[in-house]
Amino acid sequence: MTPAAESAEWYAKEVTWMVVGVVATLAVGLLTAWAAMNASLRRCRTTYEVVSNSLLPSDPSANVSVSHQGVRLGAPRAVTIYLRNAGRRDITSDQFHGGRPIAFDFGRAVLELPSVQSSASSYPIDVELEGNAFLVKPSFVRRKKGAAVTVLLDGGFATDDLAVRHVMVNGRVDPVDNLRNGAVEQLKAVALFIGATVAGLLALVTFVSSFTDRF
Structure with missing residues (x-):
C-alpha cells in the first residue's frame, strides 16, 4: 500500500470515528432534551x-x-x-x-x-x-x-x-399567575431539543464536508 493510500485510509478512519462521536453526542443531547421536555409535560x-x-x-x-x-x-x-x-x-x-x-x-x-x-x-x-x-x-x-x-x-x-x-x-400547586412560568419551562425544553439537533447536524455536515474536500 502506498503512503498516499495509507494516509487516505487513516484519514477515513479518523473521520469515521469523529462522525460516530458526533452522532453519539447528538443522540445523548436529544435524549436529554426529550427527557426534560417529557418530564415537564407529564407533571401534574x-x-x-x-x-x-x-x-x-x-x-x-x-x-x-x-x-x-x-x-x-x-x-x-x-x-x-x-x-x-x-x-x-x-x-x-x-x-x-x-x-x-x-x-x-x-x-x-x-x-x-x-x-x-x-x-x-x-x-x-x-x-x-x-x-x-x-x-x-x-x-x-x-x-x-x-x-x-x-x-x-x-x-x-x-x-x-x-x-x-x-x-x-410529580406535581406542583401554583398561583394562576405563575402558570406562565410553567409554559416558559416547556419552551426551554423544546429550545434545548431543537438546539441539540441543529448543533449536531451542523457538526456532522462540517466533518463530512471536510472529508469530501480532502478527496
Missing part, C-alpha cells in the same frame, strides 16, 4: 386564584349583621378561591403523597365553608375545614376542570396572606 399542575374577596354588609345600628354560632362578626368576609387542574393529565388520589391534602391556610380562623362548586359534577373535589385552612383531600380531578371554594372569615384578608402547603407526587 394545579393552579389557584382568589377570584372574590368581599366584605359582607354588617351594620348593627341598621339591624344588619352576620353572626357565627351566635357570635356577631365584626368584619365578616367571604373569600372564593378557584382551583383548577391546569395540567395535561387527570390528577388521581394516589398523587397526594401519603394521602396528605393540599392545605390553603388563610392565617386566621376559617369559620364556615358555605360553598364548594366543582366544574365536573360527577367528580366533586373533597374539601374540609381545619383551623385556619381548608384542605383539599385526595381526589380525582379531571384535566382542565376545577372547583370554586368559598369560605367565611372574620377580619381583613389579602391574597398575599394565603399560604399553600402540599406534597404532590
